[in-house]
Amino acid sequence: MAVLGALSVTLEVPDLEEGLRFYTDAGLEAASDGSTARLRCPGQDRDSVILIGGSPRKRLHHVALRADQLDKVAARVPAAGGAVTFAPDGFEDNGLWVRDPHGMLIHLSERPADPELAEAPSFEINGPGRVTRKRRSAMLPGSAYAPAKPLRLGHLLVFSPDVPKSVDFVTTALGMGLADRAQDVIAFCCARKDSDHHVLAFAKSPGVGFHHASFQVADPDEVGRGGRALIEKTKEAALHGDWGFGRHTIGSNFFHYIQDPWGSWFEYYSDMDHIDDYSLWTPTNYGMEDSLANWGPSPPRDFVHNYEVETNGPPH
Numbered sequence: 001m002a003v004l005g006a007l008s009v010t011l012e013v014p015d016l017e018e019g020l021r022f023y024t025d026a027g028l029e030a031a032s033d034g035s036t037a038r039l040r041c042p043g044q045d046r047d048s049v050i051l052i053g054g055s056p057r058k059r060l061h062h063v064a065l066r067a068d069q070l071d072k073v074a075a076r077v078p079a080a081g082g083a084v085t086f087a088p089d090g091f092e093d094n095g096l097w098v099r100d101p102h103g104m105l106i107h108l109s110e111r112p113a114d115p116e117l118a119e120a121p122s123f124e125i126n127g128p129g130r131v132t133r134k135r136r137s138a139m140l141p142g143s144a145y146a147p148a149k150p151l152r153l154g155h156l157l158v159f160s161p162d163v164p165k166s167v168d169f170v171t172t173a174l175g176m177g178l179a180d181r182a183q184d185v186i187a188f189c190c191a192r193k194d195s196d197h198h199v200l201a202f203a204k205s206p207g208v209g210f211h212h213a214s215f216q217v218a219d220p221d222e223v224g225r226g227g228r229a230l231i232e233k234t235k236e237a238a239l240h241g242d243w244g245f246g247r248h249t250i251g252s253n254f255f256h257y258i259q260d261p262w263g264s265w266f267e268y269y270s271d272m273d274h275i276d277d278y279s280l281w282t283p284t285n286y287g288m289e290d291s292l293a294n295w296g297p298s299p300p301r302d303f304v305h306n307y308e309v310e311t312n313g314p315p316h
């Protein structure tokens with residue numbers, strides 16, 4: 001064992017206020033001291049997104065993962081092509097800081113697991129030969145629903161110039177498992193015990209960068225409702241794409257992605273595959289036709305575009 005789950009992503013951004021507005025519109029709670037903003041899921045006692053203001057353009061600073069056996073990880077990192085390093089300026093020198101073979105900074109922390117989420121009502125569907133809901137409507141009027149509530153950060157997807165190399169590093173040095181992949185273009189990695197189908201995923205790009213953070217909500221309806229609401233709130237922004245409502249083949253989750261102010265993405269998800277014991281899981285190498293979605297609208301043209309490797313960033 002080593003990596004046990006996703007904790008947070010830290011981004012350097014040009015406009016802190018813009019970032020605060022986007023993530024609070026998405027349902028996260030914020031605290032800001034004017035130079036750094038910390039955003040967390042309502043009810044959680046830890047941050048999931050940290051924004052450092054004052055950068056010329058958006059840039060992935062580091063990803064943070066919950067882990068154990070940090071001494072063993074530290075010993076394995078150099079042979080796997082990475083490096084153990086010091087905490088960057090402004091960050092506490094706790095846990096283990098490592099750089100992967102492409103220079104991406106990863107912070108591993110031994111912290112307790114989040115409390116179990118409260119059990120949600122089951123998502124009932126009437127189907128052929130199986131009527132489970134009688135004499136009542138599944139849906140209330142739209143105004144009866146509270147805004148989407150992100151329950152927890154489920155996974156992070158980052159860009160990598162060499163996806164197999166990134167997977168080799170996190171599986172050999174960080175003790176993760178390859179859940180599934182689509183050729184050498186995208187790969188999804190999990191913890192080896194009681195894990196969402198993916199905790200950290202990699203998509204091929206000329207350079208390192210942040211693609212999206214994905215937050216679990218109560219059910220598929222909330223994925224769709226939350227997505228629509230966030231689109232309405234962000235439609236005046238210079239970058240305001242969305243992709244969804246749809247369902248992934250890899251991981252099986254329902255999804256809706258909304259573009260953040262810098263061209264990366266926020267995902268609401270529901271019903272992710274679960275890997276309780278990685279030794280009993282067999283990874284599949286999917287064709288590219290299944291790499292993005294099983295069904296849903298066509299993705300925006302810049303859905304897998306890494307704005308962090310351009311010399312001229314997106315408009316702000």
Ligand SMILES: [Fe+2]
Nearest residue numbers: 157212214267
């Ligand atoms: Fe995702």
